[in-house]
Amino acid sequence: MTELTDLGVRALRDGVRAGSFSAVEVADAFITRVAQAKALNAFIVETPDHALAAAREADRARAAGETLKPLAGVPIGMKDLFCTRGVQTTAASHMLEGFVPQYESTVSQKLWDAGAGMLGKLNLDQFAMGSSNETSYFGNVVSPWRAKDGGNAALAPGGSSGGSSAAIAARLCPAATGTDTGGSIRQPAAFTGIAGIKPTYGRCSRWGVVAFASSLDQAGPMARDVTDCAIMLEAMAGYDAKDATSLQLDVPTWSHSLSPSLAGKKIGILKEYRVDGMPEEIEALWQRGIDWVKDAGAEVVEVSLPHTRYALPAYYIIAPAEASSNLARYDGVRYGLRDLPQGANLQAMYAATRAAGFGDEVKRRIMIGTYVLSAGFYDAYFTQASKVRALIARDFEAAWEACDLLLTPTAPSAAFALGEKSADPLAMYLNDVFTVPSSLAGLPAMSVPGGLDKQGLPLGLQVIGRPLDEQAVLNAGLAIEQRAGFVARPEQWW
């Protein structure tokens, strides 16, 4: 018999609706599995009561003959960047350790309103800054995946949504929220063999999400397959008057309109994405992807994003600049950590609090951001990067003249070992090379599993779409998913 924890969002939802199992049984199964997976360090806080309360409500509603909510009976994981009322929210930082919000983020509230329950708050890179989950104050998440000949080296689950990716891959939850600033949903999804979509900037409200870089941050779902992502995204998206950048648009019923046919679609292949030193296996994966979309009826065309090679440097100016300002509020005055040395004045309190409360990567980005905004450097860095950003957006506009979607690898490699890149920030930043351009342009983009490398580690393919065209992105994701037939799962060692 299939374990309940092997089921995805749709199967769990439908099973509860049909009465094949109760929501409480589902919640219990996942709660047990979460409790047994401490070695993965995927959760910062576990909230079994939250999951059970939602499950009981789903069972009660069913017993009462009520129409069940879209996610009734589905327990999920919540990235610990979303503020949750009454539940500690840390952004994986010492700064916010013990911080318990008196408010609920819009996205998490929407999920609870849709009937979902919360299994816990998922680990992440501190303030969502990182690509390996090693910057978390609460220790790194360990990927459930192991390389065939890796000598059992612990692997990175990707980042920053590494708790989300690891938990889904390890079947600790069927789906989770993620946030993506430069690839933080897509890269961890690729590293762990799951699906994840970053919708168009403005689809999901940022209200109540601890900010990293406001003009880039966007929430999105992570799940085991494309359909589950679509179901989750429908619950998470929607206009929010409390976020001035929220899009005032109805939420399409993506999951109902899913279709794996790409007939009539043109899919662009970017010649600039053939980066130097890209592993052969990534090249091969990309070629397989091209074959699959052709098989699904798409026409493949070569397109160009001439400014794409400036995307990464521009991103690593803009994102830290915004972060340096967004993180100024963590000053020890009103909430969170306060380090007040004996006899310290205000300045000394700021210095001590921020020195103790932020990790190295966060400090590095605050310093970079402060530098690029400072008098005398602003034009050379921030203004220039903003221009590059505009040019990249224009490049995409031009590409959409020639094609409907773009297909790329999600990341330039499979998961690397923990510690392998943590001493070299630049090598770490290069992980975002394929994901950052679409973030700068605010475009919808998703990663779907494309297969395994020789080490038996998952690789992901990325589909990028036009603004607001999540449907096309999801459809292409589905077409790839069906052809990739990805069924591999990590062997349980924890």
Add this chain to the structure above:
Amino acid sequence: MTESTYRIRGETAEWEVVIGLEVHAQVTSNAKLFSGASTEFGAEPNTQVSLVDAAMPGMLPVPNRECIRQAVRTGMAIDAEINRWSRFDRKNYFYADLPQGYQISQLYHPLVGEGHLEVEVDGSLKTIGVERIHVEQDAGKLMHDQHPSMSYVDLNRSGVALMEIVSRPDMRSPAEAGAYLTKLRSILRYVGSCDGNMDQGSMRADVNVSVRKPGDELGTRTETKNVNSVRFVMQAIEHEAMRQVELLESGGTIVQETRLFNPDTGTTRSMRSKEDAHDYRYFPDPDLLPLELDEAFLEECRASLPELPDAKRARYTDAGIGAYNAGVLTAEVETARWFDALLATGANPTQAANWVTSELFGALNRTGTSIEQSSVSPAQAAELLALVADGTLSGSLAKQVFEVMLKTGQDPVAIVEERGLKQTSDTGAIEAVIAEVMAKNPNQLEQYRGGKEALFGFFVGQTMKAMGGKANPAVVNELLKKALS
């Protein structure tokens, strides 16, 4: 237009003073610039604070349209260019009264561009340029007297909307600066975009002052922060100009710096120099989209503007009201509103203006009442003036009736009826009294008829007295002349 001749006489030369003002005016709105929190003044500390104002994690600003509307209307009232596209920037610095660690302001693309207003100093008109108006958040307030070793923070004001109104360095004397600030305050209050309560901090000025020999290039300026009355602004300029002249003449140089005004001594002192100035790292606020205003919004703003002081004053003088009275009646919006209501009843403008500026202002001054609190309404005043105009009341009876109105709030007609204060023009009654007075005063009659005409006043007085003050003086005069001759 004449140039100011105000000069500081130094030891070696005469110096011209160059002044620019940055006025911070709190926007009249029930809610803050980017949060729904209330803006009530004087509430208990930290009771008017939303999650956004306290900069809790994940909180986002959403522009309050009413604040934008008020700033646009203010711009229109000073004939300024309204920028259809503007943007908010973050001004980054750390301070305990600034929860976000940055103030949301508008450096690069302000809401309102070039405008101007006209002031009158010593009878001559001068145009003062306004460079820009932008909207920004106010900070909270530190309280240092609540604990022996700690400072407390009150965030009630945090996030309240301010307009920063930046003048050109067009003023040349303390009097011009005072007139500019007074005029600006008057306009803001007419428009209703700021209550102008300088003592509550709703309006305060940063005063930029430099000195130069007439005709020279601009000198180095200092900025005196947060001066909160017209008088203090003028004092600060006088002191600062004098200080700069003395320093320059003794061979020193002016340091570009921020200074503080001490209202107790009327002097300024250094707060921080340019070298210590913050690097504010301004950049566009990524939480907010650019502000784009459409024609319908601008039209609505324009249509909602009231008649402004200059236009109102011109209308009054056109109606025959003297320039001085017109100035007095239009300076404060409440007075003008009251007076307009009186005019609307059809009252004679000149008589009404004279009555308001003498009788009503006198009474209000005596009782320390503001015109909005006056127990006499414009309609009642109109009724009183009508009773004088139609001869029902003499000037002195009108004063009596007005006194009763002030005390009781009754309508003048009712008072006249109730107390029988009606003036009489009944010639028969008056003639009877005159006959009586003449009979009682044969000596005076004889003297008068013998050529002592000065005694006419005596007979008027006696007659009026006998009539209880209610006789029409003109009729009394006429009848007396006839009877005495």
